[in-house]
Amino acid sequence: xxxxxxxxxxxxxxxxxxxxxxxxxxxxxxxxxxxxxxxxxxxxxxxxxxxxxxxxxxxxxxxxxxxxxxxxxxxxxxxxxxxxxxxxxxxxxxxxxxxxxxxxxxxxxxxxxxxxxxxxxxxxxxxxxxxxxxxxxxxxxxxxxxxxxxxxxxxxxxxxxxxxxxxxxxxxxxxxxxxxxxxxxxxxxxxxxxxxxxxxxxxxxxxxxxxxxxxxxxxxxxxxxxxxxxxxxxxxxxxxxxxxxxxxxxxxxxxxxxxxxxxxxxxxxxxxxxxxxxxxxxxxxxxxxxxxxxxxxxxxxxxxxxxxxxxxxxxxxxxxxxxxxxxxxxxxxxxxxxxxxxxxxxxxxxxxxxxxxxxxxxxxxxxxxxxxxxxxxxxxxxxxxxxxxxxxxxxxxxxxxxxxxxxxxxxxxxxxxxxxxxxxxxxxxxxxxxxxxxxxxxxxxxxxxxxxxxxxxxxxxxxxxxxxxxxxxxxxxxxxx
Amino acid sequence: xxxxxxxxxxxxxxxxxxxxxxxxxxxxxxxxxxxxxxxxxxxxxxxxxxxxxxxxxxxxxxxxxxxxxxxxxxxxxxxxxxxxxxxxxxxxxxxxxxxxxxxxxxxxxxxxxxxxxxxxxxxxxxxxxxxxxxxxxxxx
Numbered sequence: 001x002x003x004x005x006x007x008x009x010x011x012x013x014x015x016x017x018x019x020x021x022x023x024x025x026x027x028x029x030x031x032x033x034x035x036x037x038x039x040x041x042x043x044x045x046x047x048x049x050x051x052x053x054x055x056x057x058x059x060x061x062x063x064x065x066x067x068x069x070x071x072x073x074x075x076x077x078x079x080x081x082x083x084x085x086x087x088x089x090x091x092x093x094x095x096x097x098x099x100x101x102x103x104x105x106x107x108x109x110x111x112x113x114x115x116x117x118x119x120x121x122x123x124x125x126x127x128x129x130x131x132x133x134x135x136x137x138x139x140x141x142x143x144x145x146x147x148x149x150x151x152x153x154x155x156x157x158x159x160x161x162x163x164x165x166x167x168x169x170x171x172x173x174x175x176x177x178x179x180x181x182x183x184x185x186x187x188x189x190x191x192x193x194x195x196x197x198x199x200x201x202x203x204x205x206x207x208x209x210x211x212x213x214x215x216x217x218x219x220x221x222x223x224x225x226x227x228x229x230x231x232x233x234x235x236x237x238x239x240x241x242x243x244x245x246x247x248x249x250x251x252x253x254x255x256x257x258x259x260x261x262x263x264x265x266x267x268x269x270x271x272x273x274x275x276x277x278x279x280x281x282x283x284x285x286x287x288x289x290x291x292x293x294x295x296x297x298x299x300x301x302x303x304x305x306x307x308x309x310x311x312x313x314x315x316x317x318x319x320x321x322x323x324x325x326x327x328x329x330x331x332x333x334x335x336x337x338x339x340x341x342x343x344x345x346x347x348x349x350x351x352x353x354x355x356x357x358x359x360x361x362x363x364x365x366x367x368x369x370x371x372x373x374x375x376x377x378x379x380x381x382x383x384x385x386x387x388x389x390x391x392x393x394x395x396x397x398x399x400x401x402x403x404x405x406x407x408x409x410x411x412x413x414x415x416x417x418x419x420x421x422x423x424x425x426x427x428x429x430x431x432x433x434x435x436x437x438x439x440x441x442x443x444x445x446x447x448x449x450x451x452x453x454x455x456x457x458x459x460x461x462x463x464x465x466x467x468x469x470x471x472x473x474x475x476x477x478x479x480x481x
Numbered sequence: 482x483x484x485x486x487x488x489x490x491x492x493x494x495x496x497x498x499x500x501x502x503x504x505x506x507x508x509x510x511x512x513x514x515x516x517x518x519x520x521x522x523x524x525x526x527x528x529x530x531x532x533x534x535x536x537x538x539x540x541x542x543x544x545x546x547x548x549x550x551x552x553x554x555x556x557x558x559x560x561x562x563x564x565x566x567x568x569x570x571x572x573x574x575x576x577x578x579x580x581x582x583x584x585x586x587x588x589x590x591x592x593x594x595x596x597x598x599x600x601x602x603x604x605x606x607x608x609x610x611x612x613x614x615x616x617x618x619x620x621x
Contacts, residue, residue: 112485112488113485113489117488117489117490117491117492117493117496118496120493121493121496121497121500121509125500125509125510125512128513128515129513129514133521134522134524134525135527135528136521136528138528138530138565138568141528141568142568146568150575150576153575154575157578166581166585167579168578168579168580168581193525193572193573195526195527240512244521
């Protein structure tokens with residue numbers, strides 16, 4: 001049906017599935033509320049349909065358009081059935097509760113409008129550019145798309161997906177198939193092997209990510225701070241460049257980021273819809289790349305440590321239950337990998353063995369230096385990471401609490417994790433090659449997390465300043481209330 | 482709502498307008514890969530390090546059915562023979578499977594190598610896609 005129409009058809013189907021799954025929470029809401037959840041719906045459909053197709057592949061089915069239609073229809077019917085059959089009082093527990101945006105002054109309104117317009121302009125350019133650019137990353141055509149096409153046309157043929165015999169095995173056989181399945185569906189809908197479909201899909205995912213994040217944080221952060229924070233992230237030249245790379249690094253970063261936003265909303269306000277979204281988005285993050293699982297684990301561990309006191313053990317416990325649910329969706333694939341002797345490149349056992357053997361050399365130093373360099377590079381990532389670190393200290397001082405320092409903690413753990421990965425999986429001989437060819441991509445997730453933290457930290461500082469203002473003005477807080 | 486919405490419309494209009502002017506909109510044009518900002522190929526084909534005759538490979542893809550295929554390329558160019566050509570061939574030739582053993586192949590793509598028909602192989606049919614590029618259907 002053509003490049004743009006083909007990708008749009010797939011995404012409209014994913015959007016419809018997402019809305020059907022969200023219907024239980026949106027039923028009874030106004031039309032504009034439904035529309036405002038468009039990004040969340042698309043991200044939900046885009047997360048779950050390919051995850052379900054991964055299970056279909058392991059079960060012996062093909063991931064062709066017929067399977068896509070069957071899975072999409074099944075999920076949509078399940079969602080609509082839940083929305084229809086669940087008693088109203090149960091539905092009320094998960095129903096969306098739109099919050100009005102905090103009132104701001106005229107200047108802040110103008111800033112919000114201008115930043116929002118700039119965001120829209122960039123996303124329009126991303127969408128146009130995606131459909132006009134072939135991916136620059138060879139992984140896109142060397143492994144991601146061919147794997148999806150093989151799952152579509154041949155099913156899960158172990159001769160291609162596991163090292164064996166006389167057939168040429170796909171590169172990185174330990175990688176999961178979410179991105180492969182999505183890109184194959186796009187190409188199928190386009191009707192030809194057109195690599196630009198991958199970049200078009202990345203543009204759509206980035207747009208859905210921005211829309212979903214703004215929806216979930218709306219009412220919790222002042223619009224001017226939310227728009228400016230998101231603008232700084234989306235305007236980062238390297239994010240825009242990688243959105244035209246065709247690889248899976250941007251999708252995994254977006255879904256880890258969306259998981260982080262949902263975790264924040266759940267722990268802060270206890271909204272059940274956010275908890276469900278944690279499971280949905282984390283399941284996709286785990287099935288996009290190997291590093292999705294450890295990065296989700298880092299996120300959950302950090303959230304548990306910093307929010308234990310404020311959120312309480314019940315919310316923390318349910319958070320881990322959602323994470324376990326997300327992981328369980330990947331179990332069939334993990335079992336298949338184990339049965340076919342396809343070990344993960346990120347092996348905890350190997351890493352610990354090298355750790356105990358003190359087999360570090362200069363690899364650790366080189367990896368840390370390279371990762372920090374890439375994460376702080378101002379031409380690539382503007383000032384996202386240093387600003388997040390400064391604001392986290394500022395928010396901690398302004399609010400006289402340690403919680404905002406979690407941003408620095410997560411970034412530090414992320415960088416240590418990746419340093420450990422390079423240290424434990426690369427030899428002295430190939431470390432520099434691997435750092436050069438992949439470090440600039442693996443930092444996308446921590447930087448997206450830092451970018452998402454910007455509006456939250458700005459809000460924390462602004463909230464603390466507003467709370468102190470009456471005291472500074474010599475007025476009693478009670479009068480303000 | 483009116484003030485931020487009005488501001489957004491004005492700024493959006495200005496940004497989109499400047500995208501068509503020299504200078505100010507260069508960043509947006511580069512992201513959109515249009516006009517003077519174009520810096521990446523606008524093609525459906527994969528971007529390879531070694532130059533490949535994609536036209537011939539797509540012609541071969543239209544001919545190849547199922548079975549196993551084997552690619553032959555000059556060993557002197559590892560980027561071509563070990564990465565780019567097998568990768569693009571796998572992408573375009575699926576559902577045919579890539580094999581690493583010549584004797585198992587139902588199809589052979591000879592790309593820049595002589596002889597076009599390898600020793601010991603009996604070709605049922607040969608398609609000469611370009612000078613020094615040929616697709617062979619193998620008689621077992």
